[in-house]
Amino acid sequence: MRVMKLNEVINTTGLSRSSIYAYMSKGNFPKPIQLGPRAVAWVEGEVVAWLQEKLSARDYRR
Helix, strand or coil: CCEECHHHHHHHHCCCHHHHHHHHHCCCCCCCEEEECCEEEEEHHHHHHHHHHHHHHHHHHC
16 A cells, blocks of 8 residues: 655645645545544545546446
8 A cells, every 4th residue: 555645635636735635625535544643644545536536427427
């Protein structure tokens, strides 16, 4: 399992930090795992699955 820090999630998704946390608060983005008292990371597979969901939704509308 590979984990991604926030900067990598931002670069991968194209979302801003505030957008990521806003989506998370609404339950529309994977939640991070706690690595330490002040460190979190996202599971790469969950972020990729979220992106694939967005891609499928886009392709379905056509």
